[in-house]
Amino acid sequence: MNIQNSRFLNKTNEINEYFLPKLEFNYDYFGDFLSNQAMEIHHTKHHQTYINNLNNAIAKHKEWSKYSVEELLANLNNIPEDIRTAVKNHGGGHANHCLYWTILDKNKTLAKSQLKHAIEKDFGSLENCEEKLINSAISLFGSGWTWLCVDKNKNLLIENTQNQDSPLSKGFVPILTIDVWEHAYYLNYQNKRADFVKLLMSHLNWQKIESRYIDALSL
């Protein structure tokens, strides 16, 4: 089995269950950008439901519970067929949200070196990269995620996935993600996805994203 990044090993050794990660901030941390209510529902209801459903699926094949959710998603074709779709959907929902919570911040924090240079090489400038992320998120039809990933050649690429599909299943390492399911923004922005995505650019912690980029280079 190809062992992938296990940064989000959200399970305990005792019960082999995946669990909701504690956030590094309170639900009211983002003020007007994302309300206390929106954050709490997103984390404790939406994210938790994916975890519950993933645990229910893995309970049918307990031997797979030793793997991180990222390992499951990177090896979907090896997952028993009767739980493969559940792992794709609910494991994806778990892993995608785990990444999402960690790259948000109250203010924009810029990358310092390696990722800054890589973005300038692959996109020309951070502004161009942000514009492509915004356009990609706005153009995504239905529910899904917009990603900045590292491919096998260590180049950056912007990618959309539908539903809760993970770029890990395509062999990419995601380092930034934007949740463009309506549940991510509807309470605060209603139908105005573009307003949410544009404001999100002012709430990205590029230093944390850079740390993920450096990890991805070493895989």
Ligand SMILES: [Fe+2]
């Ligand atoms: Fe979400």
